[in-house]
Every structure is written in structure tokens, then in C-alpha cells.
Amino acid sequence: MATQHSRSAARLMMAPAVILLLGWMLVPLTMTLFFSFKKYLPMRGGDLGWVGFDNYIRFVTSSAFWPSVTATLVIVLGVLFITVVFGVLLAILLDQPMWGQGIVRILVIAPFFVMPTVSALVWKNMFMDPVNGLFAHLWQAFGLTPVEWLSQASLGSIVMIVSWQWLPFATLILLTAIQSLDSEQLEAAEMDGAPALSRFGYITLPHLSRAITIVVLIQTIFLLSIFAEIFVTTQGSFGTCTLTYLIYQRVLESQNIGLGSAGGIYAVILANIMAVFLMRIVGKNLDA
Amino acid sequence: MARSVTTQRKIINTAAAWGIGFLIFFPILWTILTSFKTEATAIADPPVFLAFDWTLENYEVVLERSNYARFLWNSVFIAGGSTLLGLIIAIPAAWSMAFVPSRRTKDILLWMLSTKMLPAVGVLYPIYLIFIKMGLLDSRIGLTVVLMLINLPIIVWMLYTYFREIPGEILEASRMDGATLKDEILYVLTPMAVPGIASTLLLNFILAWNEAFWTLNLTAAKAAPLTAFIASYSSPEGLFYAKLSAASTMAIAPILILGWFSQKQLVRGLTFGAVK
Numbered sequence: 001m002a003t004q005h006s007r008s009a010a011r012l013m014m015a016p017a018v019i020l021l022l023g024w025m026l027v028p029l030t031m032t033l034f035f036s037f038k039k040y041l042p043m044r045g046g047d048l049g050w051v052g053f054d055n056y057i058r059f060v061t062s063s064a065f066w067p068s069v070t071a072t073l074v075i076v077l078g079v080l081f082i083t084v085v086f087g088v089l090l091a092i093l094l095d096q097p098m099w100g101q102g103i104v105r106i107l108v109i110a111p112f113f114v115m116p117t118v119s120a121l122v123w124k125n126m127f128m129d130p131v132n133g134l135f136a137h138l139w140q141a142f143g144l145t146p147v148e149w150l151s152q153a154s155l156g157s158i159v160m161i162v163s164w165q166w167l168p169f170a171t172l173i174l175l176t177a178i179q180s181l182d183s184e185q186l187e188a189a190e191m192d193g194a195p196a197l198s199r200f201g202y203i204t205l206p207h208l209s210r211a212i213t214i215v216v217l218i219q220t221i222f223l224l225s226i227f228a229e230i231f232v233t234t235q236g237s238f239g240t241c242t243l244t245y246l247i248y249q250r251v252l253e254s255q256n257i258g259l260g261s262a263g264g265i266y267a268v269i270l271a272n273i274m275a276v277f278l279m280r281i282v283g284k285n286l287d288a
Numbered sequence: 289m290a291r292s293v294t295t296q297r298k299i300i301n302t303a304a305a306w307g308i309g310f311l312i313f314f315p316i317l318w319t320i321l322t323s324f325k326t327e328a329t330a331i332a333d334p335p336v337f338l339a340f341d342w343t344l345e346n347y348e349v350v351l352e353r354s355n356y357a358r359f360l361w362n363s364v365f366i367a368g369g370s371t372l373l374g375l376i377i378a379i380p381a382a383w384s385m386a387f388v389p390s391r392r393t394k395d396i397l398l399w400m401l402s403t404k405m406l407p408a409v410g411v412l413y414p415i416y417l418i419f420i421k422m423g424l425l426d427s428r429i430g431l432t433v434v435l436m437l438i439n440l441p442i443i444v445w446m447l448y449t450y451f452r453e454i455p456g457e458i459l460e461a462s463r464m465d466g467a468t469l470k471d472e473i474l475y476v477l478t479p480m481a482v483p484g485i486a487s488t489l490l491l492n493f494i495l496a497w498n499e500a501f502w503t504l505n506l507t508a509a510k511a512a513p514l515t516a517f518i519a520s521y522s523s524p525e526g527l528f529y530a531k532l533s534a535a536s537t538m539a540i541a542p543i544l545i546l547g548w549f550s551q552k553q554l555v556r557g558l559t560f561g562a563v564k
Contacts, residue, residue: 006469010384017381017444018396024437025403028411028418035413090308097294098302106548107309110316113547115498117518118536122319124522126529132331134318141334167312169554173563176555214559225407228500228515232522247409252505257413264410275405279398282560 029268036261043255055262059250068246071155071239076223078159079166080216086163087170087215088208092200094171095178105175112168116228123161124150124233154238161229166222170215177211178204210281217278224271243267316540323347323533330529346534354517356538363513363539365428366503367496370435371489374443377436379485382447383477387459397448401560404441408501419506426508434506435496443492446557450484451477487553490546497543514539 036055039048059065094105111119127134128149136146149157181204189199225244234240236249247267251260310317322330324342350356385393415434416425424430454477462476500515507516518539521532547554555563 006388007390009469010388010390013380013384014396016377017400017440020377020437021400021403021440025406028414029406031414031417032411093301093305093308096301096305097298098305099298100302100306104305104309105551107313109547109551109554110313110544112554113494113498113543114316114540115515115518115543116500117504117515118319118540119315121518121522121532122315122536125532126318126322127315132333132529134335137333137335164312164315169558172551173555173559176563211563214563218558221405225409225501227409228504228519231504232519244407244409248412248505251409251413252416260413264407264412267407268410271405271407271410272402275402278405279402282401283394283398 032261032264032268034261035257036265038258040257040261041255042257051258055258056265059259059262059266064241064246067239068241068243072224072242072244074155075159075162075226075242076220078155079162079223080219082159082163083166083170083219084212084215086167087174088205088212090167090171091174091178092204094175108171109168111164112166112172114165116165116226117232119165120161120229120232123157123164128157150233151238154234154240158229158233158240161233162223162226165229166219169219173215174208174211177208181207213281214278217274217281220274221271221278224267224274243270316544319533320537321533322529323537325530325533327528327530330533346530347538350531350535350538354535356517356535359512359514359517360538362428362507362511363497363515366431366435366511366513367493369428369432370439370496371443371492373432373436374440374492375447375485375489378440378443378447378488382444382451383473385444386448386451386454387456387477397445400441400444404438408438412505415502416506425506426510426512428511431503431506431511431513434502435499438499438502439492439495442495442557442560443488445560446488446491446553447481447484449556449560450488451481453484454480487550488557490550491553491557494543494547494550 037050037052039051039054040046041048090108094101094108098104125133130136130146130148133146133149135149139146147153186199186203189203194202226242227244227248230236230240230242230245236242236245241249243263244267247260247263250256250263321337323346324344325336325340326343326345329336329340385397419425419430422430458476458480459472462472467476497513498515500519503513503515504519507513512520518535521535
């Protein structure tokens with residue numbers, strides 16, 4: 001259908017985007033790979049030569065590595081669990097007939113539009129502060145000792161803040177998916193006497209499985225690289241130093257570029273494993 | 289009988305949904321309320337909800353003291369500039385992929401998406417180094433380009449999914465009527481593509497406005513947008529709840545309003561068309 005002329009025009013129209021993204025991907029990545037095999041300390045002697053896989057080994061054997069893996073896993077899995085479970089429940093609730101559905105939707109979605117630095121600061125100071133925070137007032141009202149959230153329950157607090165930011169995203173996507181469910185199917189099941197729980201388990205949940213998978217994959221990619229929430233609240237202390245934050249510290253704080261770059265390559269590999277799964281789902285959808 | 293049951297259920301649904309909605313929205317509401325309090329009322333125990341002397345003092349102080357206008361302008365410049373630049377580059381690309389698809393179109397689209405998944409921290413130092421070498425550190429232009437690049441895959445994808453919904457028959461009809469490629473693009477496709485382009489613009493403006501990795505790491509004083517300005521409040525000297533709230537409210541208000549208009553596009557844009 002397309003002529004030779006329009007084909008070459010199409011290629012030309014695509015070129016700027018492709019070339020820019022290719023450069024954006026290849027140039028810095030090649031540099032990171034290059035630095036990862038060097039001992040490179042800009043503040044203390046500069047380029048000190050090639051060291052082979054030394055940085056890769058040192059990154060995973062350093063005492064900060066496994067705690068950072070734990071922190072990353074707790075945050076990612078914790079937030080995924082909370083957002084998916086509550087997202088499904090909330091989506092089902094919002095799909096029911098009610099008054100003022102549009103307004104409730106707006107209220108529920110709002111946190112997603114709050115910039116990460118604002119939500120981290122507001123939670124840290126106005127809610128979780130052990131002296132003046134709202135939680136401290138609430139605890140005292142019940143005669144309890146206020147909790148120092150960000151030091152005593154640091155990981156849980158960060159999971160809580162990040163879940164608040166991402167629950168709207170999960171809810172919105174799951175709600176969109178639920179609304180595409182054929183309601184006649186549910187009504188038929190109800191008339192046949194299927195109880196609410198089995199209607200949910202056998203009809204709603206299977207219908208949502210694809211949307212849940214997408215929520216999990218997309219959130220994982222974003223959650224693996226959360227930064228501002230930790231930067232603003234704990235700066236990586238009290239066991240909240242994630243893999244991303246550890247690499248950031250190695251690169252910009254201690255200026256150990258080789259070590260940080262090796263960590264960066266690990267992060268890239270990890271993200272790519274996630275990406276492969278996401279691409280399969282998105283790619284399948286492209287054919288449909 | 290059946291009717292009264294559904295009405296009863298509707299009341300329960302409404303109460304539950306409003307309750308949860310209020311709970312989720314509460315931190316934002318509390319921030320907005322606190323921004324109108326004095327510093328003393330802001331930390332009062334027990335907390336005061338509505339019965340306080342409303343004041344605009346905090347807004348005045350924030351606007352006066354911190355060069356707020358410059359941070360705001362930086363945010364507008366960086367978010368707006370990166371979105372427009374991204375659209376200029378993405379529109380032709382998405383266009384040709386949607387209307388002159390080849391065997392490799394799908395692969396190119398998926399590859400573009402994969403660049404979005406590159407963890408920023410993995411390329412932090414190279415970008416930092418390039419920025420220093422090119423004198424782009426703490427410059428609006430540099431940040432605009434970086435944010436354009438990280439959002440370009442989403443822009444291309446969103447536009448592609450919108451363009452693909454434009455029926456091909458219309459193009460054939462216009463070609464039969466003797467329209468050239470230029471006529472086709474200018475008079476047939478563009479008017480139909482405007483809604484899709486507008487939604488893409490809106491969502492990407494929001495994403496760029498809230499971006500908080502590159503904006504924190506590549507700026508200092510000069511080019512810092514609102515994300516970085518707010519982060520500077522985390523230092524102990526800046527611990528004034530009412531002023532923090534006023535600054536926060538001003539930083540999020542425009543995006544909250546824009547965001548509410550873009551709910552539908554949000555799903556589409558962030559799932560790369562996989563959920564519509």
C-alpha cells in the first residue's frame with residue numbers, strides 16, 4: 001500500500017527520535033561500563049588504572065550490599081503488596097453504584113500528582129515527626145509514647161509513604177480494567193446463586209490478572225529506582241539505603257566512580273530482567 | 289423491596305467510598321489547611337482543623353524570602369520545554385510508525401520503551417561528567433534535554449496509540465481526491481490528531497514537573513525547579529510547618545488541577561497502551 005516514496009519519508013521522520021534515544025542509551029551506558037573496570041577516584045588521585053572485575057566483586061562483598069538488597073526488596077515487595085491488594089479492593093468499591101463517584105475518584109487519585117519531594121517532606125514532618133507530627137498527637141491522645149517513625153520503623157514508614165503515592169496508580173488502572181468487565185456475566189453468576197466471594201474469585205480476579213501483572217511490572221521498574229523519598233527523609237540511614245541509593249552514595253557522595261559504576265551495571269541488569277517480562281505483555285497487546 | 293435493598297447498598301457504598309477517599313486525600317488537605325495557619329497553630333496539640341485564624345502570611349513570606357518565582361519559572365521552563373521539544377521530535381516518528389508501518393516498527397517501539405527502563409542511577413556519573421564538560425550543570429537547557437529524553441519513549445508511545453485509532457480509510461479517500469502527502473498531514477490528519485496530542489502534552493508536563501532524580505542531582509541554585517526547592521526545606525533550619533505547607537501547596541496545586549483533567553490519559557500513557 002505504501003509507496004517507496006512514503007517509506008523513505010517515514011524513515012526520515014523516525015530518524016531524530018531513534019538517533020537521540022540510541023545516543024541517550026549507548027553513550028552513558030558505555031561510559032558506565034568503561035568506568036566500572038577502573039579504579040577511578042576523582043577527588044583522590046583520579047584515574048588509577050584498570051582493575052578488571054575488582055569493582056564488581058567489591059560492590060557485592062561490601063558490608064552495605066546485602067542490607068541494601070534487603071531494603072530494596074522490603075520496599076518493592078511491601079509497596080507492591082499494599083498497592084495491589086488495596087488497589088483491587090478500592091477499584092471494586094469505586095465500581096459500585098454510589099453518589100459522587102467522580103469526586104471520590106478525584107480524591108483517591110490526587111496523591112499521584114504530588115511531587116515526590118513534597119509528599120516525603122509532608123509525611124516526614126507533619127505526620128511522622130515524633131514531637132509535632134499528627135501521629136505523635138494521636139498516640140499521645142491515647143496515652144501512648146509517640147513513635148520515632150523514620151528511625152524506629154524506618155522501612156515501614158517509607159513503604160507507607162511510597163504506597164500512598166502509588167495506590168492511586170494501581171487503583172486507577174484496576175478500575176479501568178474492572179469497568180471493561182462484562183457485567184452480564186456477573187449478574188448471571190449471581191442469579192445462579194454464586195456467593196460474592198466466588199464471583200470475585202472466579203470472574204473478577206481472573207479478568208483483572210492482566211491488569212495486575214501490568215501494575216506489578218510497571219511499579220517494580222519505578223520502585224526499584226525511588227530516590228527522592230529516601231533522599232528527603234532518612235538519607236539512607238536506619239537501614240533504608242536501597243540499591244539505588246547505595247549506588248548514588250558511591251558515585252556522588254564518596255566519589256568512588258568505579259565502584260558506583262559496577263553497582264550501576266548491576267542495576268541495569270536487574271531492570272532489564274524486569275523489562276523483558278513487561279515487554280512481552282506490551283508486545284502481545286501490540287499485535288491484537 | 290429489591291429497590292430499597294439497592295438504595296441501602298448505595299448508601300453504604302457511598303459512605304465507605306467517601307470515607308476512604310477522604311482518608312487518602314487527607315495529607316493533601318492537611319497541607320493546604322496548615323498553609324493558612326500561623327506557625328504556632330500549625331503544631332498545636334490537640335491539632336486544630338478549621339477553627340483557626342486563617343492567614344495568608346505564610347504565602348507572603350515564602351514568596352518574598354525564597355525567590356519562589358525563579359523556582360516556579362524553572363519548573364515551568366523545564367517541564368514545558370521538555371514536553372514541547374519531545375512532541376516536536378515524537379510527532380513525526382509516531383506518525384510514520386502508525387501510518388507507514390514496516391516489519392520493524394514493533395521492534396523499534398519496544399526498543400524505545402526499553403530505554404525508559406534504564407535505571408537513572410546507572411548512568412548518573414556519565415551524565416554528570418558530560419554536563420560538567422559541556423558547562424550544562426545547573427542549567428535549564430541541560431535539564432530540559434535530559435527530561436525530554438527520559439520522557440520521549442512515553443510521548444512516542446502515547447501518540448502512536450492515538451494515531452493508530454485514526455481510520456486509514458480517510459487517508460485513502462483523501463489520496464483518491466488527489467491530496468499530496470503535505471495536504472494529507474496538514475488538513476486531514478492534524479485536526480484528528482489534536483486531542484491525542486493534547487493529552488500527551490498534559491501527561492508529560494505532569495511527569496516532567498514531578499521528576500525528582502535528575503532535577504535534584506543536576507541542579508544547584510540557578511536552575512533548580514520546585515522539586516529541588518521543596519527538598520531544601522528538609523534541612524533543620526527550614527522546619528516551619530506552615531511555611532513548608534504554603535510552599536508545598538503552591539508547588540502541587542497547578543499539577544493537581546491539570547492532573548484531574550488527565551485521569552483517563554494517565555492510564556493509557558503509563559501502561560503504554562496496554563490498558564485502555
